[in-house]
Amino acid sequence: MNSVSSTRASLLLRIRNPNDVQAWRQFVDVYASLIYGFLRKRGLQDADAADLVQDVLRSVSGAIGKLEYDRSRGTFRSWLFTITRNKMYSFLESQSRQVRGSGDSGAIAILEEKAVAPDDSEGQWEEEYQRRTFAWAVERIRGEFQESTFSAFWKTAVEGLNPKGVGDELGMTPGAVYVARSRVLARLREEVGKLKDE
Amino acid sequence: MAARNSCPTQERLRRLLNDSTPESEQIELMNHLDTCVDCQTDLDRVAGSGYRIPVGAASAVAEPMRPNMTSAFWPAIREVAGAVSDASTPGFSARSVRTPSNGIVRAGSPADSTNGSSDKVRLDFLAPSDNPESLGRIENFEIMGTVGRGGMGVVLRAFDPCLQRTVAIKVLDPVYVNNETARKRFCREARAAASISHENVVAIHQVAQEESNKFPYLVMQLIFGQSLQDRLDVEGALPLAEIVRIGAQTAAGLAAAHARGLIHRDIKPANILLEEGSGNVKLTDFGLAKAAEDARLTQTGFVAGTPLYMSPEQAQGDTVDYRADLFSLGGVLYAMATGRPPFEGSTPYIILRSVAEGQPRDIRETNPDIPDWLANIIAKLLAKKPADRYQSAEVVSEMLFQALIMLRAGPRVPEAGKPSALCEAMHPEKAADRRVITRRAFAASALSGVAGFALGWSIKATPVSAVPTAESKSAKPETPSLAVIDAKTGPIWNIAWSAGGPGRVATIVAGLDNGYVKVWNETTRELYKNIKAHDGPVWSVGFARKQPWMLTGGEDGAAILWNLETDNREAEFIHPVSVRTAAISEDASFVVTGTRRGGELYIWRLNNPLVYKKIKAHPGIVMSVAISPDGRWIASAGADGLLKLWDSSNGSLIREFTGHAGGIYTLAFSPDGKKLASGGWDRNVRLWNATTGDSLFQMSGHLQDVWSVSFSPDGETLISGSEDRTVKQWSVSSGMEIREFRGHDFTVYGTAFSPDGSTAASGSRDGTIRLWDLRKAE
Numbered sequence: 024m025n026s027v028s029s030t031r032a033s034l035l036l037r038i039r040n041p042n043d044v045q046a047w048r049q050f051v052d053v054y055a056s057l058i059y060g061f062l063r064k065r066g067l068q069d070a071d072a073a074d075l076v077q078d079v080l081r082s083v084s085g086a087i088g089k090l091e092y093d094r095s096r097g098t099f100r101s102w103l104f105t106i107t108r109n110k111m112y113s114f115l116e117s118q119s120r121q122v123r124g125s126g127d128s129g130a131i132a133i134l135e136e137k138a139v140a141p142d143d144s145e146g147q148w149e150e151e152y153q154r155r156t157f158a159w160a161v162e163r164i165r166g167e168f169q170e171s172t173f174s175a176f177w178k179t180a181v182e183g184l185n186p187k188g189v190g191d192e193l194g195m196t197p198g199a200v201y202v203a204r205s206r207v208l209a210r211l212r213e214e215v216g217k218l219k220d221e
Numbered sequence: 222m223a224a225r226n227s228c229p230t231q232e233r234l235r236r237l238l239n240d241s242t243p244e245s246e247q248i249e250l251m252n253h254l255d256t257c258v259d260c261q262t263d264l265d266r267v268a269g270s271g272y273r274i275p276v277g278a279a280s281a282v283a284e285p286m287r288p289n290m291t292s293a294f295w296p297a298i299r300e301v302a303g304a305v306s307d308a309s310t311p312g313f314s315a316r317s318v319r320t321p322s323n324g325i326v327r328a329g330s331p332a333d334s335t336n337g338s339s340d341k342v343r344l345d346f347l348a349p350s351d352n353p354e355s356l357g358r359i360e361n362f363e364i365m366g367t368v369g370r371g372g373m374g375v376v377l378r379a380f381d382p383c384l385q386r387t388v389a390i391k392v393l394d395p396v397y398v399n400n401e402t403a404r405k406r407f408c409r410e411a412r413a414a415a416s417i418s419h420e421n422v423v424a425i426h427q428v429a430q431e432e433s434n435k436f437p438y439l440v441m442q443l444i445f446g447q448s449l450q451d452r453l454d455v456e457g458a459l460p461l462a463e464i465v466r467i468g469a470q471t472a473a474g475l476a477a478a479h480a481r482g483l484i485h486r487d488i489k490p491a492n493i494l495l496e497e498g499s500g501n502v503k504l505t506d507f508g509l510a511k512a513a514e515d516a517r518l519t520q521t522g523f524v525a526g527t528p529l530y531m532s533p534e535q536a537q538g539d540t541v542d543y544r545a546d547l548f549s550l551g552g553v554l555y556a557m558a559t560g561r562p563p564f565e566g567s568t569p570y571i572i573l574r575s576v577a578e579g580q581p582r583d584i585r586e587t588n589p590d591i592p593d594w595l596a597n598i599i600a601k602l603l604a605k606k607p608a609d610r611y612q613s614a615e616v617v618s619e620m621l622f623q624a625l626i627m628l629r630a631g632p633r634v635p636e637a638g639k640p641s642a643l644c645e646a647m648h649p650e651k652a653a654d655r656r657v658i659t660r661r662a663f664a665a666s667a668l669s670g671v672a673g674f675a676l677g678w679s680i681k682a683t684p685v686s687a688v689p690t691a692e693s694k695s696a697k698p699e700t701p702s703l704a705v706i707d708a709k710t711g712p713i714w715n716i717a718w719s720a721g722g723p724g725r726v727a728t729i730v731a732g733l734d735n736g737y738v739k740v741w742n743e744t745t746r747e748l749y750k751n752i753k754a755h756d757g758p759v760w761s762v763g764f765a766r767k768q769p770w771m772l773t774g775g776e777d778g779a780a781i782l783w784n785l786e787t788d789n790r791e792a793e794f795i796h797p798v799s800v801r802t803a804a805i806s807e808d809a810s811f812v813v814t815g816t817r818r819g820g821e822l823y824i825w826r827l828n829n830p831l832v833y834k835k836i837k838a839h840p841g842i843v844m845s846v847a848i849s850p851d852g853r854w855i856a857s858a859g860a861d862g863l864l865k866l867w868d869s870s871n872g873s874l875i876r877e878f879t880g881h882a883g884g885i886y887t888l889a890f891s892p893d894g895k896k897l898a899s900g901g902w903d904r905n906v907r908l909w910n911a912t913t914g915d916s917l918f919q920m921s922g923h924l925q926d927v928w929s930v931s932f933s934p935d936g937e938t939l940i941s942g943s944e945d946r947t948v949k950q951w952s953v954s955s956g957m958e959i960r961e962f963r964g965h966d967f968t969v970y971g972t973a974f975s976p977d978g979s980t981a982a983s984g985s986r987d988g989t990i991r992l993w994d995l996r997k998a999e
Contacts, residue, residue: 073293082455109454154281181278198254201261205268209238212272
């Protein structure tokens with residue numbers, strides 16, 4: 024099942040070229056940070072999380088070069104999630120054996136909890152992904168807008184404030200607030216859309 | 222709606238968004254937007270186009286998006302990005318090294334100082350070195366970096382200046398250094414492991430004890446590659462040839478070790494290394510699991526090793542011999558076949574219980590591509606009692622290597638000459654439960670791979686032409702159809718039309734080549750359901766008259782009765798070969814199926830789906846089967862050109878109908894049960910007196926093979942679908958052709974009437990269903 028993507032090469036295709044530094048940078052910013060953030064939230068220390076990020080990215084890089092990940096099985100990010108989660112479990116498991124060997128019951132208890140905690144992690148992953156792509160897109164487009172325009176968007180669309188109040192504060196008519204907000208939103212949507220296929 | 226007149230169009234709003242509106246107009250629009258709520262909403266919608274701002278967006282932006290500067294994340298990323306963009310080291314081979322019993326790898330990079338400082342492995346036991354690039358020394362080995370950490374110790378990447386080669390050095394975890402028993406065992410087992418010389422076992426060069434600090438260490442071959450677990454993480458279940466290859470090589474490595482009296486005890490995907498490039502298996506960590514166990518048992522009573530692949534005897538603390546490794550091998554094969562370990566659980570205790578007492582899920586449920594002989598081998602390896610398993614890794618490896626040869630050779634390799642163990646696996650002596658035995662074709666064809674079935678396999682000497690020839694295409698124009706339903710998924714092999722009822726939608730269904738059945742609402746013609754019914758083509762679809770049930774028959778050997786209202790399967794009938802045709806009696810008390818190979822008819826009573834009556838009906842394929850409306854008779858037609866009538870209660874042959882010159886592809890009973898219609902290779906549609914066997918009419922007109930016939934609900938007319946791409950309607954009383962419908966691009970494989978007889982439907986290899994209005998005059 025291969026959907027025909029637009030002529031604009033998706034990020035995933037571009038990273039098959041190890042020399043496309045820009046694509047790799049983007050990939051790292053969006054996905055590597057996602058993996059890292061997820062692992063930290065699950066209680067891993069900085070060094071361990073970094074190790075696993077490296078692990079996952081290496082696997083992905085190898086796999087993307089050799090095989091077409093099966094799109095019919097789901098999105099790239101859910102595939103990434105599966106790999107991340109598997110590696111995390113392997114890590115926790117091997118870590119647990121050392122801890123058990125040491126006989127430290129407190130540490131063992133913590134580990135048990137980490138390994139066995141009820142798993143809505145895929146839901147969390149997805150939310151985290153949406154938040155990150157949003158943040159990433161915001162970072163990229165922010166500079167294109169005037170401060171007041173961006174504020175109009177931010178205060179109404181993100182903070183949910185009343186457009187009339189925001190307009191008063193910023194010295195804009197309600198109509199202007201709507202236009203400002205919509206312009207930023209449209210640009211945001213476009214930027215996030217660049218990651219769409221994943 | 223009057224207020225809407227002053228509102229801008231969507232187009233104008235869009236232009237406003239991308240700033241291509243002139244200034245004056247912009248001001249005007251903005252004024253309008255001050256108050257017009259409709260337009261505010263519209264504008265939002267045009268801009269957002271479905272994008273939803275995520276929950277917690279504010280904090281997402283407020284929080285630093287990336288780890289802070291001192292995090293280990295950055296060196297890790299630099300390493301990855303560097304390795305990727307460095308064209309001279311494709312992939313990560315130069316840096317990624319996998320070792321057993323750990324899931325973490327950190328490529329040592331001494332030049333990167335941040336890497337060194339965040340290195341969690343404390344290497345203070347190393348002796349100082351003169352070499353600025355090295356991290357330290359063990360005896361004369363220069364330690365270049367860490368490779369990873371496992372349960373037993375630390376693995377380092379080292380350089381042997383004497384032999385000028387890179388090696389891996391495994392240092393026993395300091396925890397065990399003081400445990401005399403553990404150390405002695407470690408050394409003894411390590412020495413035995415060092416004596417194994419086999420291409421599937423990581424070579425151990427040296428076992429020694431460091432001079433000053435007295436810690437034992439192992440010098441071994443450094444393997445570039447990944448572990449099988451890594452591969453499973455990424456790929457999930459592996460292709461059949463890979464499963465067999467990796468299994469064969471692992472078994473070979475085990476055989477070499479067992480021959481030396483060594484038991485691995487911790488065989489699992491993480492301990493099976495796959496060498497970079499060749500993918501060859503390298504087993505490692507032999508016998509070392511036992512040393513660890515001794516140490517731990519004295520401390521905490523905890524059982525070492527992952528319980529996931531552990532044998533029941535290990536799990537229960539019984540005596541363990543080399544057959545425990547065979548159980549684990551079975552577990553590894555299982556994991557390669559399904560992507561998951563055979564026994565799972567959320568705590569080690571639950572897993573152990575499952576290993577000792579539970580049964581793994583049937584492989585073919587998760588992965589129907591796994592042939593029976595492999596599933597049988599895996600099942601035998603996973604036997605709870607060691608005595609029930611294969612008794613030697615040697616035998617298993619031979620078996621799997623032979624299977625690999627046959628897989629690679631394809632269908633041309635003769636069956637004779639296989640090792641007997643493999644023969645046994647393929648044709649188990651035990652009479653297995655028929656439900657479990659096979660949905661797949663028999664062993665020989667399984668080994669040769671599933672051959673693609675050519676659409677329209679030919680019976681005649683000349684191949685059936687699917688492409689419309691120039692003459693027939695341009696000869697006559699299309700006839701207007703009432704509607705065209707495009708199934709959009711390739712050839713339609715059969716169609717049916719169900720009656721509606723109170724609370725029930727009347728539907729048109731099509732059995733598709735890709736295994737799906739699509740169901741359309743008859744009136745709106747919208748797609749109502751899309752059901753994955755079979756693996757491989759759905760050869761037949763039909764409805765029971767008295768129940769809202771649909772019967773499908775497929776290439777995968779199943780005939781399934783679906784309740785379209787509840788989406789449940791009312792019954793499922795499993796055959797050892799593919800089901801070419803199926804029919805259900807009007808009172809829905811029994812089902813008849815005909816098979817593609819072996820020419821057999823099965824009669825299944827619905828009150829007991831496990832028992833059936835089997836009739837050897839035709840020498841070849843049973844192409845079509847029909848049940849008389851009163852349920853007393855079954856008619857079957859074969860590719861052999863014979864049409865037979867059977868007694869449905871006892872399966873005895875009542876009569877044969879002769880006349881067709883060539884294979885018969887389709888059959889139908891008239892609504893009053895007195896007549897039978899048939900069509901096939903000789904391009905004729907024939908009408909028979911079902912009671913006497915006399916031929917009533919031989920109706921010619923089609924230019925090519927006839928693939929489908931259906932009676933109208935009032936029994937007055939008949940429609941036929943043909944390879945000539947037309948649908949013809951005939952008078953039953955006179956045998957004359959009434960009219961012809963043209964429009965399909967390829968063979969018409971299925972025909973049906975609407976329950977009220979006003980419309981005819983035809984389904985074709987062109988992937989469409991066309992509806993023809995029968996009430997209109999020609």
